[in-house]
Every structure is written in structure tokens, then in C-alpha cells.
Amino acid sequence: MPLELQPLNLPGIEPKRPIVIAGPCSAETEEQVLTTAKDLAERDVKIFRAGIWKPRTKPGGFEGIGETGLEWMKEVQKETGMLVATEVATHAHVEAALKAGVDILWVGARTTTNPFAMQEIADSLKGVDVPVLVKNPVNPDLELWIGALERINGAGIKRLGVVHRGFSTYEKKLYRNLPMWHIPIELHRRFPTLPIFGDPSHIGGRRDLIAPLCQQAMDLGFDGLIIESHCKPDSAWSDAKQQVTPDVLEFILNRLVIRDTTV
Numbered sequence: 001m002p003l004e005l006q007p008l009n010l011p012g013i014e015p016k017r018p019i020v021i022a023g024p025c026s027a028e029t030e031e032q033v034l035t036t037a038k039d040l041a042e043r044d045v046k047i048f049r050a051g052i053w054k055p056r057t058k059p060g061g062f063e064g065i066g067e068t069g070l071e072w073m074k075e076v077q078k079e080t081g082m083l084v085a086t087e088v089a090t091h092a093h094v095e096a097a098l099k100a101g102v103d104i105l106w107v108g109a110r111t112t113t114n115p116f117a118m119q120e121i122a123d124s125l126k127g128v129d130v131p132v133l134v135k136n137p138v139n140p141d142l143e144l145w146i147g148a149l150e151r152i153n154g155a156g157i158k159r160l161g162v163v164h165r166g167f168s169t170y171e172k173k174l175y176r177n178l179p180m181w182h183i184p185i186e187l188h189r190r191f192p193t194l195p196i197f198g199d200p201s202h203i204g205g206r207r208d209l210i211a212p213l214c215q216q217a218m219d220l221g222f223d224g225l226i227i228e229s230h231c232k233p234d235s236a237w238s239d240a241k242q243q244v245t246p247d248v249l250e251f252i253l254n255r256l257v258i259r260d261t262t263v
């Protein structure tokens, strides 16, 4: 099924590569959210990410701060002028995020695997005009990814994008999630106007891989990057090993070589 797409058209954001979304894996405290956001805004990052509801592999860990965190996201908008983005996985999440004025929604890799969950999210978005980014499913199934996009698009969401966050593997070697670049490349071949963001944080799973993975995404012509950044990465409540300080993020972004990849 063809997708009916429109440019993401993010207010105040030039459609210049890379479009950068950065912020912590999880919103933890008001102070952590606001400190990180201000440090990023000072470094010219214009879109802030933070997970409010966290899909953890096993129970018993930190599963997100919940709706309280949405109030902190509103403060980020007010105090920094940044756009804010968060993950939604259920009807209740969509409703709460939209009510709080979250600017961009994303669907996480575990949710993209589940057509019922995708349909529930799509149904919650009927009649709403909000940009939605769909991460690849954890398993390397391009059709499942496209099916998720079709469901969201079928609900009338035309400002649609995707996030390549790598694919789960039993054998953990260099990467936390294998990039399998041929999959996003094939997705781009089929939908050339669909914006693609690279997520070096969840592919690499470690700080030292962020820079090379950002460069690889840029060399492949990706439109944007979503990168986890935390004011105190080592004490992060989730994904501590892969988060970088706003300072390090700026260092990495300043050294990216952006080539024109159009042929």
C-alpha cells in the first residue's frame, strides 16, 4: 500500500540534515530533565526527547516516571523553546501526551512488533495532526515495520517518519542491536520521501560507538539523528552506558561530515 506522506514540517526546525533530537533515555526528575534540556538548548539542539513510559525487558526495573514527567516536558517547552518528543505505546499514553502538548510522538521498537498495539495507537490518532516517528521492530522484519507505518498512516497521520535503532541479536558482540543497514536502505528505496532518523544510542549500546554510527547514518543520507543525552550519564536510571553529556554530544555533532548523498 503506498503511504500518503507530507514533510514533517516541525515548527521552527529547518529541514537541514541532520535534524537532531536529543535528551535522556528516561525522564527521571524535574531537575535532570530541565538541566539536560537547558544544556542541550545552549548547544543549539532544538528537539528534546525523554521517555515517560519505559518498556523494560523485565519487570522490577524503572518503568518510567509517568504523567508527572509530562509537566516537566511542558516546562522544557516554556523555558527553552524546544520541541519535545516522547514514546507512546497505548491509547492512554497517546491521550495524555497529546493533552500535555507533546510536539512529536514516537513508537518504540517493542510496540512496532505488535499489530494490535499499533492499531490501538493508530485509532487514538484519528483526526489528530501530529508528527509520528515509528522505530523499527526489534526483529529484522521490514514488512512488519511497513505494516505499522500503514496503520498510522491509515489513521490520517501524514507527517510520518521512521527511526532505525538496530535489530535484536542473541550474540552480543560489538553492537547492542545489529544495524543491518540494508533494511533501512530498502525501506528508503520503497518510500524515498519518508524521513529516516538514525538512533546510534540503541544500535551501539555504548558511548564510543555514537560518533561512528552517526557518521554512517549521515553517509547513507539519513535525514536526522535521535541521540540519548543525559546531564549525568553514569547515574542514568536506564541505558546509562550509551548516554553522552550534552558537551560530548556537541563535540560529536560538530565533527560530522555531511555530504550530499543525492544521486
Ligand code: PEP
Pocket: 025, 026, 051, 055, 107, 108, 109, 110, 135, 165, 202
Ligand atoms: C528509547 O528510545 O529509549 C527506547 C526504549 O528505544 P527502543 O524502543 O528503540 O528500544
Ligand code: MN
Pocket: 025, 026, 202, 228, 238, 239
Ligand atoms: Mn533508551
